[in-house]
Amino acid sequence: MQATVVSNSSVSNNILAIISRSNTEKVMLVQILVGIFLYVNCLMMLTFLNKRVFREDTRYILFAQTLFSDSAFMALSDLVLMGSYYKYPIHMIPCIIMCTILNVLSVCTPLTLVAMCLERYVAICMPLRHADISTSRTRVLGLIIIWGISSIIPLFTLIAYLSVVPSGALLSSAVCGVELLLEKDWQAQARAIIFLLLFLFMIIIIAFTYIRIMTAARAASSENKKLTSKGLRTVVLHGVQLLLCVMQFLNPYVEMIFWKVDVLVFINIKYFNFITFIIAPRCLSPLIYGLRDDKFFLVLRHYALCGLDLFSTACSKWRVRPG
Template sequence: MQSLRVNISSSSNLLTDPAFKLILVQVLVGIFLYVNCLMIFTFLKKEVFWEDTRYILFAQMLFVDSAVMVLTDVLLIESFYQLRIHTISCIIMCVVVSTLKSCTPLTLVAMCLERYVAICMPLRHADISTSRTRFVGFLIIWSISTMSTLFTFIAYLSVVRPDVLFSNVVCSLEIMLEKEWQAQARAVILLLSFLLMIIIIVFTYIKIMIAARAASSEKKNSTNKSLRTVLLHAFQLFLCIMQFLTPYIEMPLWKLDVMVFYNVRYSNFIVFIIAPRCLSPLIYGLRDEKFFAVLSHYAMCGLTGFSQLRSGNRK
């Protein structure tokens, strides 16, 4: 009985050990990056995916999520070891990460709109989903992503002392929130963006649901699957938006208790950084029959045979 208590106590100490937590994060990040790289490789190897808007959006999300995961993991390691880097380098990294983070929810909205067009306007889908439309869509996504980050960056430069830019700091995304009004302005922008994106997703869900009720028995499976996809995107969007609010939860804790701050930051990283980015491979990589057929072929190093691959492409 005493040895059992000792084992439980040692296991509990292991789970609360900061070094063990950091190693666990590296394992999760490694698994995530391996799956993402495999899916990116699958997308690049099959030209049929290059002509489909939803797969192109999916590929962009994989690239963006992988970059966000690597950069935020670097920031987490720097914070854990209290490594100090040049402020200008930190600002550049924060601008890149913030822009990429904003890109993910906007891409989710674009994917919901693509499903809406495919289900509710099937005859016009080919005319709407063209290379020109995709270019305009990507331009809008990246422009909006850059605008919110640019506002934060300019606001930071307007209040920061010049000598601070040439000092060394422990880098974090909160470094550019120098004044309280900056954090409040950023929160308002995020709230308005979130409301707009939710309205668009609810609109697409309602339209697809109406189409599902009116669809024939042959098309009901495809329509119902699109409904579930939009719901998963909505949940994924909620998690992505929540990651922007985590600094407002973490910053007050830094002044109260450093250990609580690190524990909360660790939990937020797992729930709001890793979790929503694990949903992308699930939604399209595993639930999509055509993509999964090609993915399984390359994952098994071609051992599944080309007959399965060809049948997956016909779906």
């Protein structure tokens, strides 16, 4: 009997060791992916900042905003993921601040994608008015609107949480996670309804731009068909990216089910959601503008190869001299 107990205990320890090793490998893989993502984004932001022609173009300004918001969101999400994995408690006030910033950044990227689709719509369907519409004043106003709308839901979530949480709870410590701000069921339901309305609003705008650009592509001359077709593909890619970004809004509700039930399943689901709905959609922005955009890609390649003069001639073709 005693030998059987010892044997069962040994098997349990072996299973726990295998599970722990598997989770460690998953966390290490996430760190590698995040590191690559941040390096590519930093390289692209360096390319944007070093070229005046990019800093004066609305589409590249919006692209730079997605790079900034995605990089900050990725870094903070990775910290939260690591804290959940190692069950490291932190003070509630820094946790609340970090979760609120995460909520703002999570809404900022989808709204910026919508703005990028609208910019492509104006450039393709109203080319003669594009210069008058896309001015420095409208850019600043557009960025203010994006960040203002992005702050509405996080501020609602924060105020709702502070209104129901006991004052003493703010002085405690806990394993940080966005689900901590959803103290009551009505908070989660109200937040979900607002996200749904915002998602429908963004989908309608993207569908509108897609239909108008598709109509313009059919009516365009042969020399303009390439531009309109490329714009159409860009809108489609932004639509896919938006769908994946919006899916991350559902993550807290799925993860909350296992928050106090099974920690191991909670970690696995959080890992899957992180890879699928946080890393994956944010890899599309560098793909759309870093590889598909000829002008940006030439300068990016120059910086990625440490300024080799091999591509100076190619870059001069676009009047964007490297260095």
